[in-house]
Structures are given as structure tokens and as C-alpha cells.
Amino acid sequence: MEEKKLKVGQYALKFGLIAGGISLLFSLMLFFQGMHYEQSTVATVVGIAIVFGVIAFGINQFKKDNEGFLKLGQALKLGTGIALVGAIIGLIYYALLSNDIIEPGFMEKATAIAKEKTFAENPQLTQEQWDQGMEMQNKFKFLAYPFILIFNIIIGLVAGLIFGLIMKKDKPGY
Template sequence: MEENQPKTGKFSLNYGLILGAIGVIFGIMLYSMDAHYSQDPSNTVISILIMVGVIIWGIINFRKANEGFLTLSEALKLGAGIALVAGIITVIYT
């Protein structure tokens, strides 16, 4: 079973790229609506919901690829990896 286990790095990169692209699109959308400097809490809530949704989506798909098995350390590693890749993309965009 250990040989067929999927790697968290592949999932972190794929879903991090997805989250980064969605974040950049959201930023461009806010900029086009001239709302990128607004202190509206709805922008923050939407951004957090997008981030949590993509991270959970990545963790669920990792668990499906691992035949339904997932440890807490794998989930934490996967979530941190997704957030790291998305953060790097967002910093490069900014």
C-alpha cells in the first residue's frame, strides 16, 4: 500500500495553481469594479470562502486518490502546500 500512495506535492501544486488563478481573477475583478481599496468585509469573506473551498476540494480529491485514507498530517501538509503555492502566485501578481 505504501508504494501506491499519491504524493501531496502534486496535489498541492495543482490546487495551489487553481487557487492562485482564482485569486488573481478575483483581484482583477475587484480592480475593474474600482473596489480594490474598499474596506468592505464582504470582499474578505468571499476571499476566505474561496480559499477554504479550494483547500477542502484538494483534500477531498487527495483522499479519493488514496482509496479513502487520509491522515491529519497529510491533510495539514496538503492545505499548507496549497496555500503556499497560491500565496506565491498572489505575491507575484501583486
């Protein structure tokens, strides 16, 4: 029983690194094209699709290597683990970007773009209201990291559940 847990962890790490690597490449592609300031729905959907795809491959590979058997609990652990490892890699990239290591002045430029967009969408907004909002945002900026981790874990759980239900096959007698 203990070997299965170790095996699940090994697959979660391996495929989590793959998910993180592919997501990092996608983020770098956006960065080099100057599209990393845009918070487009398409980029978000592609990012989630990358995680879902790697989780599907990881669960499928685990099932193949486990003599064609897969328990739902194993799929949930794999989905969660893969998403968590991938998210940690993404958070490292985000920390490097937002702390001016990859691109000096990133946060200032991102804030300027957000301000321009916000005022265009809300012409009744005053500068004082904007400043209050930014002050509040700065107070809670640290919450971005745990929120991103939690969001990715939920994505991993959902993907693990979906693919686990699809691929589940218990050993006879269990």
C-alpha cells in the same frame, strides 16, 4: 512512504495553482470594477472562502485518489501547501499592482483614500501625526510580503486541520 510525500506535493501544487488562479480572477474582478482600493470585510471573507473551498476540494480529491484513505498529517500538508502556492500567486499580483506595473499611481491613490478615511474617522489627528505614521509605514513596508505568506499558511493549516479531522480515514492496520 516517499511516494506519498511526492503525491501530496503534486496535489498541493495543482490545487494551489487553482486557488491562486481563482483568487487572481476575483482580484481582477475587483480591479476592473474599481473596488480594489476598498478594504472591505466582504472581499476579505470571499478571499478566505475561496482558499478554504479549494483546500476542501483538494483534500477530498487526494482522499478519493488514495483509495479513500487520508491521514491528518496529509491533510495538514495539503492545506498548507495549497495556501502557500495560492499566496505566492497573490503576492506576485500584489507586487505588480503596488509597484505601478498594473496601475500606475496605485499606491498614491490608495494612500490618498486611506488618508481621507483616516482623517474622517479621527478628526483630532494632525498632519504631522499622519506624516509620522506614513514614515513609519514606509520603513516597514517590506514586511507586508512575509506577513501575507504567514497569514495564508495559518489559514491553510486551519483549513487542513478542519477538513482533515472531518475526512480522516486511516488504513486498517496503521
